[in-house]
Amino acid sequence: MAFALSTAHQIGLATTGALFIVFALISSFVLPRRNPNFPGRARNWYLLLSLVFFAAMMSAVVVFGREEKGKAEAATGTTPTPTQPAGNAAAGKALFTPCAACHTFKPAGSNGKVGPDLDSLKASASKAGQPLDQFITTSIKDPNAYIAPGFHPGVMPKLPLTDPQVADLVAFLSSGQ
Secondary structure, eight states: OGGGSOHHHHHHHHHHHHHHHHHHHIIIIIHHHHOTTTTGGGHHHHHHHHHHHHHHHHHHHHHHTOOOHHHHHHHHTOOOOOOOOOOOHHHHHHHHGGGGGTOEEGGGTEEOOSSOOGGGHHHHHHHHTSOHHHHHHHHHHOTTSSOOTTOOTTOSOOOOOOHHHHHHHHHHHHHTO
16 A cells, blocks of 8 residues: 555655654653653653654544545556547557657657657556556556656656547557557
8 A cells, every 4th residue: 555655645654653653662761761760740741642642643644544546546456447539540650759759669660768668568558457558548648657667757748638639649559569
């Protein structure tokens, strides 16, 4: 589940957990060594502080442990198949022209090395656990949804394409598989 959380949620959970652990270690080892009577007369304050830390940790789990809807579905493999309009492979080939500088794809005659080799889209879709057309659509609309091994997130720009244009690109890319 931790891999499905955003970075901000992971940091929030880690910070709250670290504070809770530091409090537990100090109250278990440091304070009793300094004052053998610990918590002594301050027992009620110590119990209140313990309760506050416990509530903070539980709240952090509830607040920061929430997954975004799309990531939760991807983590469980229950992503619904989007309805994609039928595309035109010839129009998709024309749309692919700027992509040829970064990607290798034999049907387009391209051999770019900046992005993943698109001749192996079927294998990548299989690794991602998605049908080919859905994988291609997701990769175009959200380039960081699946990062091929050896590549880094944030390199491919988010393309300002309409749904019919995406369908055309999907038709062209899947026709070469």
